[in-house]
Amino acid sequence: MSQENKMFFKKLAKVAPPLMVQELLNGMVNLITTFMILNVMGIEEISAIGISNQIFFAYSLAVAGIVHGCSVFIGQYHGKGGEAGSEQSNIYKVLGVGFTLIISLAALIILVAIFVPHWLFSVFTNDQVVSYLGVSYFRFSILSYLLFSIVFLRNGALRMVGFARIPMFTTSVSLVVSFSLNYLFIFVLNSPIYILALAPVVARASELLAQEFFIKKYKIAIKATPKQYFSYDLAFAKKYFKVGAFIIATMVVRAFAISGYLAAYGETGVYQFGALQIATPMLQMFQIFGSAIGVSAGVIISNTLGAGERELAIRYSRKCLIYGVLLSLTMAGLLILTAPLILSAFNIEANIAHYVYRILIVTGLGMALRTVNFTNIGGILRGGGDTKFGFFVVVIGVLGLGVPLSLLGAHIWGLPIYFVVALVYVEELFKAIVGTKRVLTNKWANRLV
Numbered sequence: 018m019s020q021e022n023k024m025f026f027k028k029l030a031k032v033a034p035p036l037m038v039q040e041l042l043n044g045m046v047n048l049i050t051t052f053m054i055l056n057v058m059g060i061e062e063i064s065a066i067g068i069s070n071q072i073f074f075a076y077s078l079a080v081a082g083i084v085h086g087c088s089v090f091i092g093q094y095h096g097k098g099g100e101a102g103s104e105q106s107n108i109y110k111v112l113g114v115g116f117t118l119i120i121s122l123a124a125l126i127i128l129v130a131i132f133v134p135h136w137l138f139s140v141f142t143n144d145q146v147v148s149y150l151g152v153s154y155f156r157f158s159i160l161s162y163l164l165f166s167i168v169f170l171r172n173g174a175l176r177m178v179g180f181a182r183i184p185m186f187t188t189s190v191s192l193v194v195s196f197s198l199n200y201l202f203i204f205v206l207n208s209p210i211y212i213l214a215l216a217p218v219v220a221r222a223s224e225l226l227a228q229e230f231f232i233k234k235y236k237i238a239i240k241a242t243p244k245q246y247f248s249y250d251l252a253f254a255k256k257y258f259k260v261g262a263f264i265i266a267t268m269v270v271r272a273f274a275i276s277g278y279l280a281a282y283g284e285t286g287v288y289q290f291g292a293l294q295i296a297t298p299m300l301q302m303f304q305i306f307g308s309a310i311g312v313s314a315g316v317i318i319s320n321t322l323g324a325g326e327r328e329l330a331i332r333y334s335r336k337c338l339i340y341g342v343l344l345s346l347t348m349a350g351l352l353i354l355t356a357p358l359i360l361s362a363f364n365i366e367a368n369i370a371h372y373v374y375r376i377l378i379v380t381g382l383g384m385a386l387r388t389v390n391f392t393n394i395g396g397i398l399r400g401g402g403d404t405k406f407g408f409f410v411v412v413i414g415v416l417g418l419g420v421p422l423s424l425l426g427a428h429i430w431g432l433p434i435y436f437v438v439a440l441v442y443v444e445e446l447f448k449a450i451v452g453t454k455r456v457l458t459n460k461w462a463n464r465l466v
Contacts, residue, residue: 018230020238021060021332022336024334025317025336028313028316028317028320028333029313029317029337029395031179031181032176032309032312032313032316032339032464033182033309033310033312033313035181035182035184035185035242035249036176036181036184036185036305036309036313037305037306037309038185038311039185039188039189040305040308040309041065041136041302041307042188042189042192043188046207048433049112049196050078050195050196050199050298051380052362052363052437053064053072053199053200053203053204054203054213054422056364057203057204057207057448058210059316060285060291060369061144061146061147061150062210063291063294063295064142064144064147064151064287064291064294065148065149065150065151065154065210066151066154066210066292066294067290067293067297068138068141068142068147068151068211068279068293069139069151069154069155069158069214069293071210071275072137072155073140073158073161073162074275075272075275075276076122076162077127077165077169077263078268078269078271078272078275079121079122079269079272080119080165080166080169080170080267081169081268082168082261082265082266082267082268082269083115083118083122083170083261083264083265084115084119084169084173084335085117085173085261085268085315085363085395085399086257086260086261086263086264087111087112087115087170087173087257087261087406088173088174088176088177088315088316088319089260089261089264089315089319089399089400089402089404090107090108090111090256090257090260090304090321090466091108091111091112091173091174091177091321091401092177092316092318092319092423093320093322093323093465093466094107094108094111094323094466095108095177095178095179095321095323096321096322096324097325097466100286102250103247104399104451104466105238106245106248107253108174108178108238108239109214109239109241109245110244110245110246110248110249110253111249111250111257112170112171112174112239112251113245113246113247113248113373114240114249114253114254114257114261115170116167116246116247117247118265119166119167119169119170119178119186120163120166120283121372122124122166123143123162123163123166123406124366126159126162127159127162127163127185127462129154129230130155130159131156132156133308134152134228135148135152135158136251137155138151138152138155139280140276140280141186141276141279141280141283142283143285144362145379147287147300153209153210153211153214154211154213155214155275156211156214156344157211157212157214157215157218158214158217160218161217161218161220161221163220164218164222164224166367167225168187168221168224168225168228171232171239171297172184172187172228173247174239175232175237175239176312176316177316177319177320177407178237178238178239180235180237181316183228183235183237184228185222185226186227186229186231186357187224188224189217190223190224191220191221191222191223191224191227193224194216194219194220194259194347195216195217195219195220195456198219198220199213199216202215202216216373219351228417229245229255230431232363235305235431236402242299243289245409258360258406260365260402260465261404262409263329263404263405263407263408263462264324264399264404264408266408267394267404267407267408267411267412267422268409269413269417270411270415270416271411273415273420274415274419274420274444275417277363277419277420277423277424278419278423278441280312280424281426281428281437282423282427282434282437284427284428284436285427285432285433285434285437288368288369288372289372289434290367290434291369292370292376292423292434292437293376293434294373295363295365295369295373296373296376296377296380299352299356299359299373299377300352300376300377300380300381303348303349303351303352303381303384304344304348304384304387304388305383306339306344306394307342307344307345307348307384307387307388307391308388308391310337310340310341310344310345310388310391310392310396311341311391311392311396312391312396313337313396314333314334314337314338314392314395314396314397314400315395315396315397315399315400316331316400317330317337317399317400318330318337318396318397318462319400319401319435322400322462322463322464322465323465323466325464325466327391327399327462329463330401330462331462333461334397334430334456334462337392337397338392338393338397338453338456341388341391342385342388342392344388345387345388346384346385347390347416348384349381349382349384349385350376350381351379352381352384353377353378353381353382356374356377356381357374358376360373360374361378364377372434372435374437375433376434376438378433378435379436379442380442381435382442383439383442384443386442386445386446386448386449387445389444389449389452389453390448390449390450390452393448393449393452393453393455393456394407394410394411394452395450397456397461398452398456398461401461401462402461402463402465403455403460403461403463406450406455406460406461410447410448410451410455411448413447414444414445414447415444418444418447419440419443419444420442422441422444423441425440426440
């Protein structure tokens, strides 16, 4: 093995395995929680929690847009020499921009939860029972949105400065708390659905405390005073938005896409929609390996470009793409082969199991496409600051293909949900082709700092 390959795998090993373990634990808890809910609650409760989770997911995409924009600059500043005084000060300023944006976003969603939650749920369902249950869960869980935002921003910074293991440990704390509380509320106290919403609030709070402990213990240089964080000026903020605005806009488009897809999925009926909620945590467990390669690509590429090694960053990009696809194909085959065994562990009706199984097959077949896009758009292009191109690829894929086809499939053609899901993957195919072509041109490899 060449010295370059050894260095690449060393860098990959610092980021990818901790992220995989973190997301695997998260997926396992989500799966177990779904299993617990299925055993004591009906399809209306499952759908209500599912919609609430999808709203949180859409919110998390907007937060991710802000954080990923920060991560590009933190990664390049760190690669340039983050321990130096001026570069460290710039990292603080990037975090300050991030805190300003995520706190503003959290305030907005909290106002929605207080004043117009029923309007928000009406976008996703016409079922009054599902809407009522979902609103109660949403309101009680709303504080977790702010806590999540702060934790997510600092986790992104930790990965970029070489401390990827800490998010793995802090997430483990959160997941233990979440699992324990869900078990207590569901099986011991037999609590109503809105009490279950307290579990993510307490879990996120515990994660934030654990994160603070590790940052102080290891004296990691992302901790600063408010004055240091918010010392950025308008020129610095503009520099962030020149790259970050397209990432945020991309995530907003993805959130819009999720709304469109949920509207299409909801049209298939409460049982088919409930089947999708059951299948989602199973699918997420198998997707984490490919997404971990994408995140790792962003860290490696941004650090390498920040250090001024453009040609090396380009060679690393090819390696990330190849290994990501190979790993994703392996996990897709495993999902398809084990889907019947996984389903046998759930106490669900035969007609719902029918839909869950077919959804898993469709998503398994499309998993490699999604991994290519994680790596290309979310990792390589973003790490090099080529966010404008990534934005337009996503816009065309979502607005030109994914959302229209899914709505046609559900509303006009009356297709079952697994065929509607298959239509969504046409978007992924388009992005994979165009994104790979862009990566091979090397136009994305920009030093921003």
